[in-house]
Amino acid sequence: MILNKNYLTIYFSFFLVGITFAQKNKTVVKDSTIVETLDEVVITGQYNPQSIKKSVHNVIVIDRKKIDQQAANNLADLLNFNLNLNIIPSAQTGRSTISFFGLDSQYFNILVDNIPLVSDNGVGNNIDLTQINLDDIERIEIVEGAVGVDYGANAVSGVINIITKKSIAHDWEIQAFVQEETVSDEYTWFDQGRHIQAFNIGHKINGKWSAKLGFNRNQFAGFYNQREGQNHYTNDGLRGYDWLPKTQLTSKANLNYSGTNFKLFYKFEYFNEDLNYYDAAVRANIDTQSQTSNPSATDRIYTTNRFVNNLSLSGSLTSGANYNASFSYQTQKRDLNEFNYYILTKEKSNQTDETYQSSDVFFSKGTINNLSKSDTFNYQLGYETRFIKGFDTQASGEVTQQDKTQQQNNYAVFMSSEYKLSNKLSLRPGVRYEYNSKFKSQVLGSFSARYLLNKGYELRASIGSSYRTPNFEELYYYFVDSNHDVRGNQDLTPEQGFSTFLNLKKRSWFGETSMTNNLKLSYINLTDKIELAVANTTPLQYQYINIDAYRLIGFTSENTIKQDNWTFNLGATLQGVSRIMNTEVNAENDFLYALQLNTSATYLVKDWDTAFTVLLKHNGKQQNYIAEGSDTEGRTLFKKYTTDAYSWMDASIKKSFLNNKLQATIGGRNLLDITTVATNGNTTTGTHSTNNSSLLLGYGRSYYLKLLYNLNF
Structure with missing residues (x-):
């Protein structure tokens, strides 16, 4: 699906209609402070909960x-229409992750x-x-750009903070849906489609204490897409599913205390997921004596179990200082x-069981602020600690099949200050020091500013740094046989990220109609990027090394x-990405641009x-370079490839x-029935191309019905 004049006409016709309607109700523009109390309160990156308008970020x-x-069933459904975000699903692993400002899910928290x-x-x-359930979510806050001072490692492109519901307004609140x-067009009561059931109950014990319990079952029966499912016994390559079936169970319990100067919130969560893989290769198992066959296949069940224990404390001291402390074991x-x-x-026969991925994490973070009694300063x-241990035999290769556990400890202290030079101008510098038991210590910095101009204009600027630590595969991967030699590198250093964002927001009121216009300029620079490269030509060996850089420039308009x-x-963003490969003479380092458009109406x-x-949401054509052969001197040659444009549309x-x-x-x-998107300049173009060089993004047009019952007393 190519972006053309018709698409642009549709988008901007919507926008002009809205402008015209707003102008019909035009009266005297009001000062933004009149409706300041209507602003949403945010907490991410703030000293204290405050309105969006007062936020430095x-x-x-x-x-x-x-x-x-x-x-929305999960976080993937919800974020799919945001600018600068792309959901990256995998039909065979069942996972959906995010690309945020062109960087994958390892670069944000x-x-x-x-x-x-x-x-x-x-x-x-x-x-x-897909594993993040949304039943008890109050809101989601997204901060763009490197926020390493507040959140440390792997916050290069930003953070997504999910805020859960804590308070209960009635003695009893019961919800079921x-x-x-x-x-796509597949649905039956049990064996096809998606089936979700949930039950939540909350009780206000007294004026200060409340408790909640919740349960959610989400069964995705898979996507056949011309394949024949589990019970197909002919060896014709059609057994199994195009999109693997899985069942998720989520159980939650929390306890909340809210006093005058002290708050406590404890949350327990258990998550279970079973993902079923059915092999397409079928063995006939013919018994020549009885002239019968008993066909079989090698199938797998992947089971994920997650336990979460979170405790959060906050309050005020007699001196007026505010403190927050969080403790988590997961x-x-x-x-x-x-x-x-x-x-x-x-x-079933010949069953084998193994745990091939495991993570144990203890996390603690604490802050104290309002130590100064000044109105202007x-x-x-703050401090933060992370104790992580685990293994990943799938990512780290055959050399660690003995489930060798790796351990990493991280300690950080940080501070920032906020200067209110006037009612309009606020400045916030910050610095963070991190000690890591595996990598060199890091010093991170940030500087943010907010200026409230006249007539509803708000100007924000931020500069910040963060870094990404190498993952299991990059550190420990080992796959060596007669034809392959691919290895991780335990001497890798973290990637260094730096970003700067400039944001201009305008709020206007026309009688009963309000308008918000937001312009953003973004720049991200990543050095020491980790890539798999040729470490030795004879014999041919590959190894993960720090060789590359990544740069992004972007312009975003949200209205x-x-x-x-x-x-x-109505929004639009234009991103240019440059990948710099310092070891490759023929590498192309120019910026490649891609356009995104989104619109919504309620x-x-x-x-x-x-x-x-x-x-x-429309995702424009994307371009990238891939290695393709070598020249006469053995230097790598690169070819530009493209991923076709496509659009998502939902309605409810x-x-x-x-x-x-x-x-x-x-x-x-x-609703536009997206399944695959053609890549690499296929001869058959369009979103529904069935060429082998295609990217599987969805399982087609789907419809849903949700019935929810609330009982409060």
Whole structure:
């Protein structure tokens, strides 16, 4: 699907209609301070909870209303329409990760209530978004750019902070919902489609104590896409699924105490996922004596178990200082059960079980601020510790099949200060020192500024640094046989990241209509980038080494128009990426540009208590360079390849009944029916190309119905 004049006309026609409607209601522009109390309160990167307008950082907020309107199952469903973000799914592993400003999921942190979430072999980064349940989420805050002073390693491109619901308004709050969803045109009650059931109960014990329990079951029955599933016994390559089936179970419990000067929040979570792999190769197993066959295949079940224990404390001292402290112990293991499955008799033999990925993480972070009693000056002191141990035999290769556990300890202290030079101008410098038991110590810095201009203009600028530590595969991978020699490198150094962002926001009011325009300039520079390169030509050996650099420049425009019963958004971003390979003479280092457009519209019919929502995102053609052969002197030659443009579109209708006790949401995902996107300049172009050089992004157009019941008393 190519971006053409028709697409541009559709996008900007939407925008002009919104502008025209807003102008019809135009009155005297109000000062922004009049509606300051309506601003959303944010906590990510702040000393204390405060409005977005007062925040030094530019924070993007996705609130509960947006989550409900999309009936999003997990974080991947929700973030798919944000600019500068791309969801990267894998049909065969069941994982979905994010590319953020062109950098993969290893370069930013995902936090839950400011605590990084454990992953297969680390903490905070490389998270599978489909494993993050949204039932008890209040809002999601996104901070773009390197924020290493506040969040340390692997926060090169930003952080995503998931804020959970903590307070309870009634003595008892009971919520239950079911959601049925097709997978493309595949659906039955049990064996096809997606089936979700959830139950949550909360109790206000007294004026200070409250507790919650929750359970969610999410069954994805897989995507056949012309294949024949588990029970197919002919060896024709059609057995199994194009998109693997999996079942997720999430159980949560929390306890909340809210006093005058002290708050406590404890959360326990257990997550379980079973992912089923069915091999396409079928063995006939013919018995010549009885002239019968008992076909079988080698199947696998991947099981993930995650336990989370988070404790957060906050309060105020008699001196007026505010403190926050978080403590977390998390474990995650991924097990593999491999067996010979007899398809007709449904029997198993030759079963083997192993745990091939394991992570144990203890995390603690604490801050104290408001130590100065000055109205113009404040500063924050903080510490952070991470104790990580684990192994990944799949990523680290055959040399570690004995499940050799690696350990890494990290200690950090940081401080920042905020100067309010006037009611309009605030400055915040910061510095962080980190000691790592495996890598050299790091000193990170940042400087942010916010200036409130007249007539609703807000100007923000930030400069910051962070770094990315090498992962298991880059450090320990070992695959050597007669044809291959590919190795990790335990002497790798962390990649160094630096970013600067400039943001200009304008807020305007036209009677009952408000408009927000946001322009952003972004620059990210990454050095010592880790890549797999030729370490020796004779014999040919590959090794992960620090050789490359990565640079991104971007321009983003985000525009929102709101009235009492409708909201319209239109945004665009143009990103240029340069990958610099210092060891390759023929490497191309010029910037390659890609365009993203997004728009959304929500209309509320109050008399019907019904909301209509449409979301659309266009990802323009992307370009990159790949190595292709060598010249006569043995130097690598590079060829430019492209990934075709494509667009996502979702729509939903949300209706409330019985004074909001019952809610029904019906909608469609991927309405433009995206499955694969052609790459490498295929002869058959378009989003639905079936050429082997294609990128699998989705399983086609799907529809869902969600019924939710709230009981409060």
